[in-house]
Amino acid sequence: MADPSTYRPAPGSIPTQPGVYRFRDARQRVIYVGKAKNLRARLSSYFQHLSALHPRTATMVTTAASVEWTVVETEVEALQLEYSWIKEYDPRFNVKYRDDKSYPWLAVTVGEEFPRVMVGRGAKRKGTRYFGPYSHAWAIRETVDQLLRVFPMRSCSNGVFKRSQQIGRPCLLGYIDKCAAPCVGNVDAAEHRRIVDDFCNFMGGQTNAFVKRVEREMYAASEALDFERAARLRDDLGALNRALEKQAVVLGDGTDGDVIALAEDPLEVAVQIFHVRGGRIRGQRGWVADRTDDSDTAGLVEVFLQQLYAGESGDGVPREVLVPAVSSDPAHVEALEVWLSRLRGSRVSIRVPQRGDKRSLQETVERNAKQALALHKTKRASDLTTRSKALEEIQSALELPEAPLRIECFDISNLQGTEVVGSMVVFEDGLPRKGEYRRFVIRGVEGQNDVASMHEVVTRRFRRLLDERSDLPEIGATSAEGPVLVDPDTGQPRKFAYAPGLVVVDGGAPQVAAAQRALDELGIDDIAVCGLAKKLEEVWLPGQEDPVILPRSSEALYLLQRVRDEAHRFAIAHHRGRRSKTMVESVLDDVPGLGEVRRKTLLRHFGSLRKLRAATPEDIAAVPGIGPRTAQAIADAVAEAPARGQTVRVNTATGEIISTGLDTSEES
Numbered sequence: 001m002a003d004p005s006t007y008r009p010a011p012g013s014i015p016t017q018p019g020v021y022r023f024r025d026a027r028q029r030v031i032y033v034g035k036a037k038n039l040r041a042r043l044s045s046y047f048q049h050l051s052a053l054h055p056r057t058a059t060m061v062t063t064a065a066s067v068e069w070t071v072v073e074t075e076v077e078a079l080q081l082e083y084s085w086i087k088e089y090d091p092r093f094n095v096k097y098r099d100d101k102s103y104p105w106l107a108v109t110v111g112e113e114f115p116r117v118m119v120g121r122g123a124k125r126k127g128t129r130y131f132g133p134y135s136h137a138w139a140i141r142e143t144v145d146q147l148l149r150v151f152p153m154r155s156c157s158n159g160v161f162k163r164s165q166q167i168g169r170p171c172l173l174g175y176i177d178k179c180a181a182p183c184v185g186n187v188d189a190a191e192h193r194r195i196v197d198d199f200c201n202f203m204g205g206q207t208n209a210f211v212k213r214v215e216r217e218m219y220a221a222s223e224a225l226d227f228e229r230a231a232r233l234r235d236d237l238g239a240l241n242r243a244l245e246k247q248a249v250v251l252g253d254g255t256d257g258d259v260i261a262l263a264e265d266p267l268e269v270a271v272q273i274f275h276v277r278g279g280r281i282r283g284q285r286g287w288v289a290d291r292t293d294d295s296d297t298a299g300l301v302e303v304f305l306q307q308l309y310a311g312e313s314g315d316g317v318p319r320e321v322l323v324p325a326v327s328s329d330p331a332h333v334e335a336l337e338v339w340l341s342r343l344r345g346s347r348v349s350i351r352v353p354q355r356g357d358k359r360s361l362q363e364t365v366e367r368n369a370k371q372a373l374a375l376h377k378t379k380r381a382s383d384l385t386t387r388s389k390a391l392e393e394i395q396s397a398l399e400l401p402e403a404p405l406r407i408e409c410f411d412i413s414n415l416q417g418t419e420v421v422g423s424m425v426v427f428e429d430g431l432p433r434k435g436e437y438r439r440f441v442i443r444g445v446e447g448q449n450d451v452a453s454m455h456e457v458v459t460r461r462f463r464r465l466l467d468e469r470s471d472l473p474e475i476g477a478t479s480a481e482g483p484v485l486v487d488p489d490t491g492q493p494r495k496f497a498y499a500p501g502l503v504v505v506d507g508g509a510p511q512v513a514a515a516q517r518a519l520d521e522l523g524i525d526d527i528a529v530c531g532l533a534k535k536l537e538e539v540w541l542p543g544q545e546d547p548v549i550l551p552r553s554s555e556a557l558y559l560l561q562r563v564r565d566e567a568h569r570f571a572i573a574h575h576r577g578r579r580s581k582t583m584v585e586s587v588l589d590d591v592p593g594l595g596e597v598r599r600k601t602l603l604r605h606f607g608s609l610r611k612l613r614a615a616t617p618e619d620i621a622a623v624p625g626i627g628p629r630t631a632q633a634i635a636d637a638v639a640e641a642p643a644r645g646q647t648v649r650v651n652t653a654t655g656e657i658i659s660t661g662l663d664t665s666e667e668s
Contacts, residue, residue, distance in 0.1 A: 015039055018036065020069065021039060025063055026065040030089035037329070104119050106131040116154045116156070149236050150236045151196075152179050256319045258320075260321065268288055271287045271289065273308070317340055317343045321350045387559070394502065394556040398530055398539070409503075409504040410454060412457070439570075440457045440461075459518040466524075501528070503530075508531055508533040594634065
């Protein structure tokens with residue numbers, strides 16, 4: 001590990017102009033490339049104390065052994081040079097949006113004498129016009145098959161085309177009128193080129209003119225009593241409409257643009273992009289990339305735009321790019337717009353939609369990004385080999401005697417010290433065991449004290465472990481955690497009687513110390529404890545001053561994050577239920593003459609506090625046991641209660657609250 005101070009440039013030696021910089025390691029390999037409007041200000045930020053840097057940035061500067069820079073005239077030139085260097089050196093610490101699959105393109109070889117339409121994948125070639133990319137090859141092939149009825153251009157390979165020229169007989173498509181058969185001279189190059197241009201214009205979004213033209217020709221043929229031609233044009237019109245149905249209109253103003261959205265977590269970022277041409281969605285694609293630095297959403301968007309559009313030209317760059325966030329510095333946005341405009345050859349705008357159809361469409365793209373990230377994580381978590389690797393990495397990193405097949409994680413949730421609750425989630429073999437989750441209501445701690453609350457929760461859980469082990473007999477069978485303990489009444493294993501291989505707490509060194517102290521007080525010395533701090537994703541161990549930093553791509557860190565996030569989710573759900581129950585009780589307890597039985601009857605009848613608030617006194621009086629005077633008192637009480645968007649769901653059989661949709665912005 002290198003000390004950044006050993007290669008820090010001398011004060012005043014870094015210029016203040018725009019430029020691009022490179023960090024190299026001890027073997028002179030480029031490990032990071034970046035750009036800056038002011039090189040001195042940007043590079044100086046890397047040479048702070050390591051504790052002030054993001055863990056990923058700290059890893060980069062301690063891996064590097066030197067830094068160099070190149071001054072340019074403008075930010076636009078810096079963008080171009082930065083991408084060139086990233087492409088040339090492939091630095092390990094730069095975010096790389098690699099496609100998780102090869103998307104199909106609809107390609108027209110306009111550079112040939114007789115252009116051909118085909119569906120292809122991979123890199124683009126000169127002299128070919130591309131449409132898409134599309135999600136599925138079969139969908140675009142089906143569309144092309146329909147459109148060839150109306151635009152009978154060549155779709156055969158070069159070998160088939162040459163063979164038909166030699167034998168003087170067209171292929172099958174020529175006989176069924178899905179090709180104009182230029183191979184045998186049925187049309188000349190100029191006529192075939194017009195067919196190709198019409199096809200490209202239709203795929204490019206100019207659809208209304210063709211539909212209206214076919215309709216006019218159909219009616220004209222019908223009036224001329226040429227019913228055979230009219231029937232053929234009717235079928236062509238149907239083919240056009242079926243092709244258009246596959247591309248729903250999403251923007252009525254005929255926008256040509258790309259809509260981009262991100263879904264992030266501390267380790268990965270999922271990107272989704274919808275290609276909209278002529279107001280219709282022409283294609284969709286997505287990636288999941290590793291995060292390698294501490295860039296915010298605007299920074300991730302900027303890198304993505306560079307990698308997406310570099311090498312494109314003309315129609316490959318849309319007139320408008322809708323993104324979830326942009327830099328707070330207008331100069332950065334302007335530089336990107338100028339760069340994209342040069343690639344396109346006309347004005348390109350980058351903006352964040354705030355309202356209307358475009359905002360709605362971006363929310364749809366964002367939902368797709370979130371689903372893609374969730375699916376990616378699900379696939380990753382469901383893989384047995386990956387889970388085994390994660391457990392082995394945890395064992396190695398924490399120096400455990402064996403892989404922790406059972407992991408228990410604890411979290412605390414409260415709102416300014418009120419309704420403090422704890423949660424325990426269980427993962428066995430890397431998968432959640434939801435039937436063994438437990439909830440705790442903290443009663444021995446006053447105010448907001450997460451450390452004391454963590455101590456109480458861990459103490460209660462493992463005191464129960466000791467009690468159940470002492471009360472229940474052992475049987476001959478054993479498990480990975482030790483002897484199997486069973487309930488003599490049911491014959492079933494007692495869940496609290498199993499000891500975990502690892503205890504994880506949501507928090508840093510103080511929470512870890514509290515959990516370890518609880519185990520020490522109970523005399524338990526064979527269970528490992530660690531903590532995962534949210535902010536920097538550091539793993540803390542008891543009694544150690546410095547945390548364990550797991551690699552960014554570590555399966556162990558990914559599993560610990562999943563366990564921690566699940567415990568946090570479970571604690572928040574419990575906390576919401578407690579808050580909503582307290583709130584409802586506090587509202588209805590002040591109503592004179594309303595006891596517990598009638599209160600539950602009332603909640604069973606309406607089902608939620610929102611519906612109760614919307615009810616009239618007459619509606620409330622219709623509930624059995626509720627008189628007009630009590631109904632009026634209830635209506636007054638719920639009307640005076642502060643409305644914060646609460647939605648309380650009630651078990652209609654028992655009147656018990658089961659969930660709520662309260663605002664949780666202040667929850668911890």
